[in-house]
Amino acid sequence: MTSxxxxxxxxxYDQLDAFKRACQRAARTTAPLLAAHGYAExxxxxxESCYLIEAADHYLAHVEEGLGTKNLVADAVYAQQGLNFYxxxxxxxxxxxxNDLVTCGALPVSVAMHAAVGDSxxxxxxxxxxxxxxxxxxxxxxxxxxxxxxETPTLKGIVAPEAIVLAGSAxxxxxxxxxxxxxxxxxxxxxxxxxxxxVQTNGLSLCRLIAERLPQGYATPLGHGxxxxxxEALLAPSVIYVNFVAECQRRGLKLGYxxxxxxxxxxxxxxxxxxxxxxxxxxxxxPPVFRFLQEMGPISQREMYATYNMxxxxxxxxxxxxxxxTLAAARDSGYDAWLAGTVKKEGSRKAVTVPPLNxxxxxxxxxxx
Amino acid sequence: MTSxxxxxxxxxYDQLDAFKRACQRAARTTAPLLAAHGYAExxxxxxESCYLIEAADHYLAHVEEGLGTKNLVADAVYAQQGLNFYxxxxxxxxxxxxNDLVTCGALPVSVAMHAAVGDSxxxxxxxxxxxxxxxxxxxxxxxxxxxxxxETPTLKGIVAPEAIVLAGSAxxxxxxxxxxxxxxxxxxxxxxxxxxxxVQTNGLSLCRLIAERLPQGYATPLGHGxxxxxxEALLAPSVIYVNFVAECQRRGLKLGYxxxxxxxxxxxxxxxxxxxxxxxxxxxxxPPVFRFLQEMGPISQREMYATYNMxxxxxxxxxxxxxxxTLAAARDSGYDAWLAGTVKKEGSRKAVTVPPLNxxxxxxxxxxx
Numbered sequence: 001m002t003s004x005x006x007x008x009x010x011x012x013y014d015q016l017d018a019f020k021r022a023c024q025r026a027a028r029t030t031a032p033l034l035a036a037h038g039y040a041e042x043x044x045x046x047x048e049s050c051y052l053i054e055a056a057d058h059y060l061a062h063v064e065e066g067l068g069t070k071n072l073v074a075d076a077v078y079a080q081q082g083l084n085f086y087x088x089x090x091x092x093x094x095x096x097x098x099n100d101l102v103t104c105g106a107l108p109v110s111v112a113m114h115a116a117v118g119d120s121x122x123x124x125x126x127x128x129x130x131x132x133x134x135x136x137x138x139x140x141x142x143x144x145x146x147x148x149x150x151e152t153p154t155l156k157g158i159v160a161p162e163a164i165v166l167a168g169s170a171x172x173x174x175x176x177x178x179x180x181x182x183x184x185x186x187x188x189x190x191x192x193x194x195x196x197x198x199v200q201t202n203g204l205s206l207c208r209l210i211a212e213r214l215p216q217g218y219a220t221p222l223g224h225g226x227x228x229x230x231x232e233a234l235l236a237p238s239v240i241y242v243n244f245v246a247e248c249q250r251r252g253l254k255l256g257y258x259x260x261x262x263x264x265x266x267x268x269x270x271x272x273x274x275x276x277x278x279x280x281x282x283x284x285x286x287p288p289v290f291r292f293l294q295e296m297g298p299i300s301q302r303e304m305y306a307t308y309n310m311x312x313x314x315x316x317x318x319x320x321x322x323x324x325x326t327l328a329a330a331r332d333s334g335y336d337a338w339l340a341g342t343v344k345k346e347g348s349r350k351a352v353t354v355p356p357l358n359x360x361x362x363x364x365x366x367x368x369x
Numbered sequence: 370m371t372s373x374x375x376x377x378x379x380x381x382y383d384q385l386d387a388f389k390r391a392c393q394r395a396a397r398t399t400a401p402l403l404a405a406h407g408y409a410e411x412x413x414x415x416x417e418s419c420y421l422i423e424a425a426d427h428y429l430a431h432v433e434e435g436l437g438t439k440n441l442v443a444d445a446v447y448a449q450q451g452l453n454f455y456x457x458x459x460x461x462x463x464x465x466x467x468n469d470l471v472t473c474g475a476l477p478v479s480v481a482m483h484a485a486v487g488d489s490x491x492x493x494x495x496x497x498x499x500x501x502x503x504x505x506x507x508x509x510x511x512x513x514x515x516x517x518x519x520e521t522p523t524l525k526g527i528v529a530p531e532a533i534v535l536a537g538s539a540x541x542x543x544x545x546x547x548x549x550x551x552x553x554x555x556x557x558x559x560x561x562x563x564x565x566x567x568v569q570t571n572g573l574s575l576c577r578l579i580a581e582r583l584p585q586g587y588a589t590p591l592g593h594g595x596x597x598x599x600x601e602a603l604l605a606p607s608v609i610y611v612n613f614v615a616e617c618q619r620r621g622l623k624l625g626y627x628x629x630x631x632x633x634x635x636x637x638x639x640x641x642x643x644x645x646x647x648x649x650x651x652x653x654x655x656p657p658v659f660r661f662l663q664e665m666g667p668i669s670q671r672e673m674y675a676t677y678n679m680x681x682x683x684x685x686x687x688x689x690x691x692x693x694x695t696l697a698a699a700r701d702s703g704y705d706a707w708l709a710g711t712v713k714k715e716g717s718r719k720a721v722t723v724p725p726l727n728x729x730x731x732x733x734x735x736x737x738x
Contacts, residue, residue: 019492019521022499023482026506027516034515037478037542041515051518053479053540060429062517064481064538072526109406110422112433113392114483114536123388130391137395146403146410147396148431149420151536152388156574157441158532165527167483167520169433169538171422173406205525 044183044273049100049260050172058175061106065097066114066167070204070234075162076211077218077231078128086128087135088237093166094139095238096201099260099314102245105181106172108143113150114167118159135237142240145170179249183272185256187345190323191269191278195336196313198289200238202262203307207234210296224288233289239335241314247333248316253326256317261309266352267366269315275350275363280341283356287311305359317343413552413642418469418629419541427544430475434466435483435536439573439603444531445580446587446600447497455497456504457606462535463508464607465570468629468683471614474550475541477512482519483536487528504606511609514539548618552641554625556714559692560638560647564705565682567658569607571631572676576603579665593657602658608704610683616702617685622695625686630678635721636735638684644719644732649710652725656680674728686712 024046031041034053042059045052053060070092074085098108113136123129140147150168159165174180199207211230214220218231226233241260248255261268269278286294286304290311294304304310318326323339330337350363393415400410403422411428414421422429439461443454467477482505492498509516519537528534543549568576580599583589587600595602610629617624630637638647655663655673659680663673673679687695692708699706719732 015489015492016521016523019484019498019502022502023505023516023519023521026502027518030506030509030514030516033510033513034478036513037476039478046518051479051481053515053517060478060540062479062481062538062540064483064518064520066483066485066520066522066524068522069524069527107406109403109408109429110420110431112420112431112538114433114435114538115388116435116534116536120384123384129388133388133391133395136392137399140396140399141402144402144405145399146422147392147399148422149396149415149433150392151433151435152385152392153435153437153536154385155435155438155534157577158438158529158534160527160529163527165485165524165534167485167522167536169431169481169483171429171431171540208526 049103050106052104057177058173059106059177059180061101061104061172061174063097063101064169065100066165067093067096068201068204069208070201071164071166072208073204073218073231073234077235080217081219081231084127084131085235086131087138088235089166090132090135091139091237092201093168094136094143095240097168097170098143098145099241101170101172102242103181103258103260104174105179105245105255106174107246108145108170108172108242110148110171111140111143111145112148112169115150115152116155116159116165118156118161118163120154122164139240143242144246181255181258183257183274185272185274185276185317185343187343188320189256189317189343190320190339191280191341191343192316192318192323192326192330193312193338193340194241194244194314194330195239196309196311197236197239198233198287199308200313202309206307207293210293214296222288222292224291226288230292239313243333244314244330244335247329248326251325251329253322253329254318256319258314258316260314261312264366265307265309266305267361269352270350270363270366275348277344277346277349278341278352279344280352280354281356282338282340283354284311301357302359305354306361306365418472419475421473426546427542428475428546428549430470430473430541430543431538432466432470433538434469435534436462436465437570437573438577439570440533440535441577442573442587442600442603446604449586450588450600453496453500454604455500456507457604458535459501459504460508460606461570462537463505463512464609466537466539467512467514468610470539470541471611472550472627472629473543474548474614474624475543476615477514477539477541477611479517479540480509480512480514481517481538484519484521485524485528485534487525487530487532489523491533508609512611513615550624550627552626552643554641554643554645554686554712556712557689558625558686558712559689559708560649560710560712561685561687561692561695561699562681562707562709563610563613563683563699564608565678565680566605566608567602567656568677569682571678575676576662579662583665591657591661593660595657599661608682612702613683613699613704616698617695620694620698622691622698623687625688628684630681630684633735634676634678635674636730638721639719639732639735644717646713646715646718647710647721648713649721649723650725651707651709652723653680670726671728674723675730675734
């Protein structure tokens with residue numbers, strides 16, 4: 001069997017990226033419209049995970065995000081095993097929105113739901129519908145944001161009859177403005193990792209492809225020392241990292257930069273424009289779900305780290321003298337965190353290196369920001 | 370042939386409404402989370418077209434909205450006649466978002482795109498992709514809002530391979546707070562109508578059903594004194610009503626209430642909780658596309674007014690002494706507008722009445738807000 005890669009699961013990033021670039025070009029032309037509202041577009045907000053709007057004494061933040069295809073896993077596990085994971089799927093959706101928002105230092109104020117179905121019968125299953133509703137509210141609570149409405153259309157002929165598109169948006173705020181996370185990273189900064197709960201919300205197309213090839217599908221025991229099935233492991237709800245950023249703000253701990261580790265796996269660690277080498281030296285054994293994926297694909301170790309979060313959902317770069325205090329802030333606010341490496345300077349080289357695994361990703365492996 | 374109704378086009382509002390109500394109940398429990406951000410939830414914002422967040426000296430507004438199924442019409446017209454209406458479709462999507470936002474008096478500051486495809490090949494058609502991008506930017510310009518990012522996922526297995534889900538969100542602002550449109554309506558208030566460009570973004574499922582039954586489909590000449598085809602008439606881009614509200618604010622003209630006339634047609638005129646009778650006496654001949662629909666369905670006149678905007682995209686209720694000035698504000702800012710009727714008080718009766726057509730809709734015909 002040949003080794004799997006993310007591209008083999010059918011997502012063509014090239015077409016998508018051409019569209020994204022066209023959007024970014026056109027979107028930039030609208031920036032002058034902010035002036036009439038008393039706002040301005042801050043430098044370097046385009047291409048970040050969250051769009052910022054600058055006022056005299058605060059920033060507003062705007063994010064629109066979607067869950068991707070993870071709910072297809074919940075659909076299959078529900079059909080095959082009768083296990084209802086729609087509460088978890090809703091938390092995932094809120095997580096993907098607010099985790100992008102906090103990367104700029106904005107705390108989510110309001111989160112709105114977008115749930116589009118192909119057939120209004122989707123909501124006839126009261127247990128599933130109620131789980132989705134409760135999960136969305138729970139995600140908002142974990143994010144400290146109000147659930148500010150939403151949209152729930154029936155899109156017959158656009159959305160598959162059994163399916164649902166889960167997405168949404170958030171408004172966030174940074175006040176005072178000094179709390180903005182700007183990418184103020186220097187040689188010698190510490191790299192802090194916050195654990196993920198599993199694959200969270202990325203790389204699911206590949207996970208589904210693997211499930212299709214397994215005789216027991218999602219009901220395959222996970223093994224690797226873990227109880228439960230592959231499906232259950234995939235559906236562990238994402239961690240919401242808002243409270244980590246909020247706690248650092250309360251304690252006056254400056255976060256130089258943070259990265260929400262999603263699509264593109266550890267390559268996302270080099271999102272910053274400025275060239276640095278991010279050297280990861282403190283590795284944990286990767287969680288069972290990733291060892292399962294790597295073995296079942298099979299997927300090369302390089303491809304695993306290029307695609308999945310590998311147990312790391314969020315990374316923060318801080319001045320070395322703040323490293324221990326930031327670690328304490330993370331742990332005190334309930335996160336599993338550790339100091340994982342160091343930011344290095346090697347001229348114009350931009351890369352993520354993992355010496356214990358003899359792995360490195362150079363700048364050209366991350367085209368999208 | 371039996372007469373068509375909106376329900377016959379396959380949208381079951383009952384299931385959907387049960388979900389919406391569950392969402393609203395759960396969402397309300399999250400309101401206390403605003404306090405930590407220095408905000409509060411104003412009374413009576415739940416169930417309005419736009420969610421408001423109250424600060425000391427301003428409101429923020431949050432809307433998540435979608436286009437519905439109108440892009441299926443653009444898809445069919447593109448396939449059948451090679452006519453590219455994706456610019457118009459993008460304007461429609463922005464319109465549906467920002468027109469909801471202005472109903473509370475908020476001016477849109479930032480609009481984000483959500484464009485989910487079933488296959489990234491959707492974007493391989495450069496002309497279509499570019500039209501969509503340009504339309505979105507044009508919609509933002511008409512709304513006076515910045516295009517603040519967005520999300521463009523490929524949702525294989527969720528979204529149909531040829532299709533796209535178009536939706537998005539907006540952040541708006543009301544400052545000073547006195548500009549909020551609160552539903553301050555009194556007996557004797559004037560009802561001002563602003564023209565629509567056609568069906569705009571609602572009732573499209575029924576329009577598609579009718580197209581399927583026509584030998585020439587969307588290429589059927591519209592007739593009724595109009596040039597062009599049925600498809601072209603359906604795809605006229607929606608009017609964006611932001612500048613009307615903005616102009617009234619600039620001129621100090623208080624809008625007691627406004628209604629974005631979308632799903633549920635003229636029944637939407639009685640969105641306010643307080644019971645009034647909205648008497649519409651000044652009717653225009655309905656635009657050709659509606660006469661075409663009524664004839665081709667056939668659809669009863671009552672059903673037409675219960676489903677479609679019938680040439681009226683936006684309604685404003687103002688004190689009688691402001692009626693002429695508000696009309697002038699609408700016309701000066703480029704809208705086709707007229708004084709259409711009067712708000713009456715008849716005890717606890719809530720209804721929309723159209724005496725020239727001998728039509729009336731009582732409160733029980735509008736369950737959703």
